[in-house]
Amino acid sequence: MLELPYLEIFAENFDKKFRNKILQKVEISSKKSINVSIAGLKESLEGQELKIVFRRGLTLCLQFKNHTVLEMHVTSRAELLVLEGEEASPGLLDLHFSGGQIISVRDPLKRSTFFLNPVQISSTDVLSKEMTVEYLKDVFLNNTRQIRDVLLDQNVIGGLDEAYADEILWYAEISPFSIAGSIPLEEVKVLRRTMKYVLLDAIKQIKKVNFGAVHFVKPDLLMIHHAEKKKSPTGQNIRVKAAAGTRIYYTDEQKLYV
Template sequence: MPELPEVETVKRTLEQLVTGKTIEEVVVSWPRMVKRPDDAGAFADMLKGETFQSIGRRGKFLLFHLDTWTLVSHLRMEGRYGLFQTDEEVDKHTHVRFRFKDGEELRYRDVRKFGTMHLFERGEELQNLPLSHLGVEPFTDAFTPVHLREKLLRTTRFIKSALLDQTVLAGLGNIYVDEALFLAGIHPERKANTITEEEAVKLHGAIYKTLKEAVEQGGSSIKSYVNGQGEMGMFQQSLFVYGKTGQTCKKCGTEVERSVVGGRGTHTCPVCQPS
């Protein structure tokens, strides 16, 4: 599933591709993706004549700001956007098409059909689900070591499970939680409420550093992720532990281990992250 760096990269490329374009028609071939309104025909009608003013992001969600509406889109496991000529062949996994007046169209492709789209009047999107429950953004002033520790002290879950909780911190997923915990030297099965002030400072720095570098490199192309222009991310070349099972740790040379924590595949160096 694309995480904050991947979604931020998609957002930045879509800003270049569709800002200023006016929708002439919307074609929805898989109505279940449209969650609000609960009628795909109404969704399409509401977007006719609207112009993309800007693209935003909240956690793992894309926010398409139009004249009247904000379209909130979640890519889920394998969703992706791309800009095409209207007369180009349509892939069978393309489920939503935003046709523009200039002869191009933005297509949403999703092999698993798990992606979601919600339409809100502009300004109302942050007060309603699915965005209203999200925690702070890692790149904002609200994300501090003190805030992070306060959130973690409230739960007895494993710290990895707590960090994956989008109400604790928006945008983190399996890849970057594993990486940040490694850099902070914290075992993923530590109870979240045992985090010390010093560890919270290290973890805060590790989260920020990992996400910042991942954004700068266009995210991590694990499995099928590409950005809005079809380009792969490169951060996977900088990963320390995620997907490195059986390989030697870059810091100490110990073999990286894989386990399951909270139902998620987890990668750990047993020396750098003592239990």
């Protein structure tokens, strides 16, 4: 999925640009990409005023005046664009707003998905004020799962994907193979600070090159979770382990707690 820092910025930019505008037309090219019929989607959204755009976990959400929420799960390889009417060709999903601008999801593989009024997952967002050391301490207590798996569990911590889980664990110097319940309290405190630092710094760095932009260019921010990099910033070899359909990036300088 599209990573949290990008979702945060898209939510901020789209909210400024489209709040209080009317969604005049909805177009979607694949009925398999939505959880309702195309007719149901259009009936619920067309003619409605957009009230707010926000990030929830790893999704981008648009809430309308009739309280309907459209939740967008955009893959990392898809494009999320703002287009003018005359330059628009059909995307996977196109939202035509008053004023002539369109929010368009371009996904040739059609793996992005959209949910109308989805059932909300009850979890604590990684950047929320509720994500405290005490919360993590309770989550990790007697937890025998590997720390990376815990960080990626959206039912426990909302908003972390594989790339930023690897980045955070590297910065915190904790092996992704550590058992969550074996991590000392002092390291849990470091992990909590690192979560906030890595994500907020990524948002800051992206804004430097993309602030206010509607066509985003992804800066090269990832230090560890990067297929083309062989060394960490500290000069250590970046190791990659394939496991359960995922690729884990780490270095030997990360401490293992078991």
